[in-house]
Amino acid sequence: MSHWLPQQWPKTVVSFETKADQDANGNVRYQPIGTGFVFAYKDLNCLATAKHVVVDEEGNERKDVYVAHNLKKGGIGIAPLPELKKFAAGVRWHFHSNPGVDLAVIPFPYNRDEDDLLRCGQDLFENFENVVEGDEVFFLGFPLGIRLESKVTPLVRGGIVSLKREDSTFLIDASVSVGNSGSPVFLKPSIYDFKTGALGSLRPPKFVGIISNYLSYVDVAVSVQTRRPRVTFEENSGLATVFSADLINAICDGPDFQNTIESLAREGKLSPRPS
Numbered sequence: 001m002s003h004w005l006p007q008q009w010p011k012t013v014v015s016f017e018t019k020a021d022q023d024a025n026g027n028v029r030y031q032p033i034g035t036g037f038v039f040a041y042k043d044l045n046c047l048a049t050a051k052h053v054v055v056d057e058e059g060n061e062r063k064d065v066y067v068a069h070n071l072k073k074g075g076i077g078i079a080p081l082p083e084l085k086k087f088a089a090g091v092r093w094h095f096h097s098n099p100g101v102d103l104a105v106i107p108f109p110y111n112r113d114e115d116d117l118l119r120c121g122q123d124l125f126e127n128f129e130n131v132v133e134g135d136e137v138f139f140l141g142f143p144l145g146i147r148l149e150s151k152v153t154p155l156v157r158g159g160i161v162s163l164k165r166e167d168s169t170f171l172i173d174a175s176v177s178v179g180n181s182g183s184p185v186f187l188k189p190s191i192y193d194f195k196t197g198a199l200g201s202l203r204p205p206k207f208v209g210i211i212s213n214y215l216s217y218v219d220v221a222v223s224v225q226t227r228r229p230r231v232t233f234e235e236n237s238g239l240a241t242v243f244s245a246d247l248i249n250a251i252c253d254g255p256d257f258q259n260t261i262e263s264l265a266r267e268g269k270l271s272p273r274p275s
Contacts, residue, residue, distance in 0.1 A: 141183030
């Protein structure tokens with residue numbers, strides 16, 4: 001990996017997968033369909049992803065999705081999505097009050113002695129106001145269902161911030177594919193200050209948001225004879241929507257998530273875990 005990428009950061013990523021096929025011996029092969037990001041909120045480990053990865057069009061939790069991550073003893077641990085809610089009574093996915101925000105967050109009690117995972121601390125979250133058009137970014141994920149057979153290792157891809165919107169989202173110019181939904185996006189270290197246009201001190205990598213999906217454009221083929229549309233093609237525009245870290249914090253700071261934290265605290269489920 002490039003020297004500027006913190007070597008432990010890929011350990012903050014999990015893969016959301018579905019069953020692809022099964023061999024003659026009954027061994028199941030899984031294929032990534034999305035990405036998740038492990039982070040810390042107060043004394044609680046949490047998992048964030050794009051809402052559409054874990055919820056179907058009717059708003060129900062998907063039963064055909066599994067969470068995969070590396071184990072310290074080697075190999076991959078895979079568990080069905082509903083297993084995440086067995087941590088404690090009342091644990092569930094939490095969403096933004098605006099249904100259009102494609103984010104989902106859930107308490108994620110990974111076992112630090114068995115699971116080869118780390119969490120991203122809140123000190124590494126960058127505020128949306130400090131993200132500027134032209135900032136270089138990189139993101140981790142599993143595009144096109146690609147991962148190693150023996151290890152959950154995310155692909156590293158890059159781009160730039162193209163446009164900041166007024167709803168705490170932004171567009172990136174990057175090669176985003178199916179499987180990158182839920183990928184964490186980070187600022188690439190830089191010594192160029194886009195706010196002042198001058199060289200300055202090193203700007204460290206920080207977490208800025210979660211990828212939702214790429215923007216597509218539609219191209220219509222028209223019949224030469226009839227002048228009527230015959231075939232519609234949908235293509236990847238090369239732009240992708242990112243929901244900012246501010247929106248994840250808004251979910252965690254909301255009353256529903258705070259009630260969950262209070263419930264877990266009463267049950268003695270909150271305990272700091274080193275990152």
